[in-house]
Each structure stands twice: as C-alpha cells, then as structure tokens.
Amino acid sequence: MFFKNLQSEILASAILLLVFIVIRLLLKISIKKIGRKSGINDARIGLISRYTTFTLFLVFLLILAYIFGAELENLTVIFSSVFAVLGVGLFAVWSILSNITSGIIMFFSFPYKVGDKIKIHDKDAPIEAIIEDIRAFQLLLRQDDGDLVTYPNNLILQKAVTLVKKDAIEHFGDMH
Structure with missing residues (x-):
C-alpha cells in the first residue's frame, strides 16, 4: 500500500537517479579530458571532479525533495537558511575557501x-x-x-x- 501511493514519486526518483549518474559520468569524462589536455595532474583532476559531484548531489537532493512533495517556497527557505548559516561559518575560513576557489580557477586557466x-x-x-x-x-x-x-x-x-x-x-x- 505504501509503495502504491508513492509509485509515481519512486519512478521519478529512479529516473532522476539515472540522470544524475549519466550527468556525473559525463562531467567526470569532460573534466578528465580538459585536465589531461591542459597537462594537469590526476590529483587536481580528481579534486575538481569531487567538487562538481558534490554540487550535482546538492541539486539532486533539491529536486528529490521537490518530487516527494516539498513546496518550492519551503525548499528555498530551508536552503537559504542552510546557506546563510554555512556562509557565516565559512566566512571564518574565508582564506581556505579563497584558496579552493583559486585552485578551481587555476585548473582551467x-x-x-x-x-x-x-x-x-x-x-x-x-x-x-x-x-x-x-x-x-x-x-x-x-x-x-x-x-x-x-x-x-x-x-x-x-x-x-x-x-x-x-x-x-x-x-x-x-x-x-
């Protein structure tokens, strides 16, 4: 009974997961090609790949919550609150974030x-x-x-x- 009520959400989630996996694979391949073409070492390629996977995963969670009925307004409030708290906390480690961002910029240019x-x-x-x-x-x-x-x-x-x-x-x- 439980699964029958959520059948369309489960199907949409499975499709979303498949799309997530395909996009992640395409991004990893693209990042690897760009990195190798630019002569960047494998450790930096892996790091940039992890950053993009993490960002893609956050988007995946947002869409998944929407699929299961979360209101868009509620999601924006939750995510903006989380990002505000993270922003305040991360401001204390601005130098670290600055170096990570610079590392990403250096990867490409x-x-x-x-x-x-x-x-x-x-x-x-x-x-x-x-x-x-x-x-x-x-x-x-x-x-x-x-x-x-x-x-x-x-x-x-x-x-x-x-x-x-x-x-x-x-x-x-x-x-x-």
Whole structure:
C-alpha cells in the first residue's frame, strides 16, 4: 500500500537517479579530458571532479525533495537558511575557501605546469622556483637551494608571474 501511493514519486526518483549518474559520468569524462589536455595532474583532476559531484548531489537532493512533495517556497527557505548559516561559518575560513576557489580557477586557466620554473614578483618576498606540485590550496615550489616553499593559490593569482624555464624539473632531478 505504501509503495502504491508513492509509485509515481519512486519512478521519478529512479529516473532522476539515472540522470544524475549519466550527468556525473559525463562531467567526470569532460573534466578528465580538459585536465589531461591542459597537462594537469590526476590529483587536481580528481579534486575538481569531487567538487562538481558534490554540487550535482546538492541539486539532486533539491529536486528529490521537490518530487516527494516539498513546496518550492519551503525548499528555498530551508536552503537559504542552510546557506546563510554555512556562509557565516565559512566566512571564518574565508582564506581556505579563497584558496579552493583559486585552485578551481587555476585548473582551467593557469598557464604554468608542474616542472616549469617560475618567478613570482612579490615586492616583499620574491620567489624563483620550480613548480613541484599544484594542489587544492597551494603550489609546492622547489627553490634552487632545495628548499620547499608552499605558496597559497589565492596569492599566485594576485601576483605577476614570469616563466623562467620550461620543464626545469629535469634540472631539479640532477640536484638529487
């Protein structure tokens, strides 16, 4: 009796789940292609893929709630309240969010790759180093003296950067 009353909602949910899975698969394939074409490492590709899956999952939950009879006005109140609370809480960790957002921007438009030697034109602390890794929150940079520097993603997008030498990682390998 219970399932008979909810038959159309269950069918709509199953279709929604199938659509969710297909869209998620297409997004993962697209992100992987864009990442590989841009020479981005697999860890960053996986990170961006997880971000998109999480966002898609939130949309899935919103639509699912609507299918099961939640009023659109109630959903907007709930989601706006949740986002307001999250916004206040996340404001405290703005720097982390800024670095994550910068990491996403860098995924699509950062012109430098692992192995490139770059110079960051920072008047207080200029850095010339080889990009060893590009992570969600920071770049790992190896200086000529062997020191490892972590440089926040949000700062790298705010500073002028010069490509000193492409594929300098080969030179770095000779230092060991």
